[in-house]
Amino acid sequence: MKKISKKRLLAKILLCGVVILSAYLICDQYVILTPEYTIKSDKVQNGFKIALISDLHNMDFGNGNRKVIDTIKRNSPDMIAVVGDMIDERSTDITPTLSLMKQLPDIAPTYYVLGNHDKSCPQYETFKKEIMSSKVHFLRATDNGKEIISKAEITATFNGDKVHILGLHTYSNGEYEDPRYTEIMDKFCSKSGFKILLCHYPEFTPWFFGQDKYYETNFDLMLCGHTHGGLIRIPFVGGLVAPNQGFFPEYDRGLFLVDKENKNPYHMVITGGLGQDRRCIRINNFPQVTLINVVPSEKE
Numbered sequence: 001m002k003k004i005s006k007k008r009l010l011a012k013i014l015l016c017g018v019v020i021l022s023a024y025l026i027c028d029q030y031v032i033l034t035p036e037y038t039i040k041s042d043k044v045q046n047g048f049k050i051a052l053i054s055d056l057h058n059m060d061f062g063n064g065n066r067k068v069i070d071t072i073k074r075n076s077p078d079m080i081a082v083v084g085d086m087i088d089e090r091s092t093d094i095t096p097t098l099s100l101m102k103q104l105p106d107i108a109p110t111y112y113v114l115g116n117h118d119k120s121c122p123q124y125e126t127f128k129k130e131i132m133s134s135k136v137h138f139l140r141a142t143d144n145g146k147e148i149i150s151k152a153e154i155t156a157t158f159n160g161d162k163v164h165i166l167g168l169h170t171y172s173n174g175e176y177e178d179p180r181y182t183e184i185m186d187k188f189c190s191k192s193g194f195k196i197l198l199c200h201y202p203e204f205t206p207w208f209f210g211q212d213k214y215y216e217t218n219f220d221l222m223l224c225g226h227t228h229g230g231l232i233r234i235p236f237v238g239g240l241v242a243p244n245q246g247f248f249p250e251y252d253r254g255l256f257l258v259d260k261e262n263k264n265p266y267h268m269v270i271t272g273g274l275g276q277d278r279r280c281i282r283i284n285n286f287p288q289v290t291l292i293n294v295v296p297s298e299k300e
């Protein structure tokens with residue numbers, strides 16, 4: 001039998017390693033995972049399923065985002081939440097994103113809030129017009145400071161359960177300090193029934209309530225994106241970095257019970273998102289369509 005030298009063996013092992021790593025990094029960008037979480041609530045009778053997506057950043061998962069559509073369709077949600085950064089300022093072709101957005105309402109009622117990048121896209125006005133003339137519910141409290149509060153909230157019925165949905169967006173220019181946001185939150189939290197807050201940013205909750213009210217939350221579920229799962233996922237550690245949270249963010253992606261030691265804790269689900277800003281990379285961080293099952297307390 002032919003003897004392989006140590007050097008050649010090492011080179012072969014290294015080559016195999018490079019091939020496996022390259023394949024993994026390619027899959028890492030295009031294979032969509034569907035993490036699933038369950039939330040129990042005594043405010044629902046039958047329960048319903050939510051598909052949560054965000055942060056597409058104008059990427060195309062093939063043929064007008066067919067892969068995203070198929071992934072969502074396969075999971076038969078009762079509601080689809082799109083929590084921002086679907087388009088951005090670094091890519092001007094919004095066709096794949098529009099293709100996705102317009103097809104979502106054919107699967108389930110779809111609710112959209114802005115992220116920090118959508119409005120900076122040169123095609124934003126076109127995008128907005130298209131979305132507003134589609135069946136997507138575009139929820140926002142203000143538009144460049146103008147009051148359109150009635151468009152921020154909606155009540156829907158999913159699988160026989162009445163649900164209140166509020167969509168808030170903020171910008172780093174201080175719009176989140178607008179006192180009207182606190183008013184909107186107060187009104188929303190005083191409603192009975194299951195309440196979902198859609199907001200791009202997981203780390204901005206305190207501002208919506210005003211610092212004093214932060215610990216008296218009374219909504220049930222907050223759905224967010226923005227973190228891109230922490231960009232680089234370190235095994236056994238989690239995400240590396242997230243905006244406004246810095247390194248090793250507490251809220252990177254997944255299900256969290258926020259303020260659990262307080263009277264009214266709420267669940268927050270952060271999706272790891274689908275794409276990324278062209279300046280950033282995702283490593284060991286597969287794109288996600290995140291699924292949430294809201295079930296009656298006695299069932300699981």
Ligand SMILES: [Fe+2]
Pocket residue numbers: 055057085115117226228277
């Ligand atoms: Fe983003």
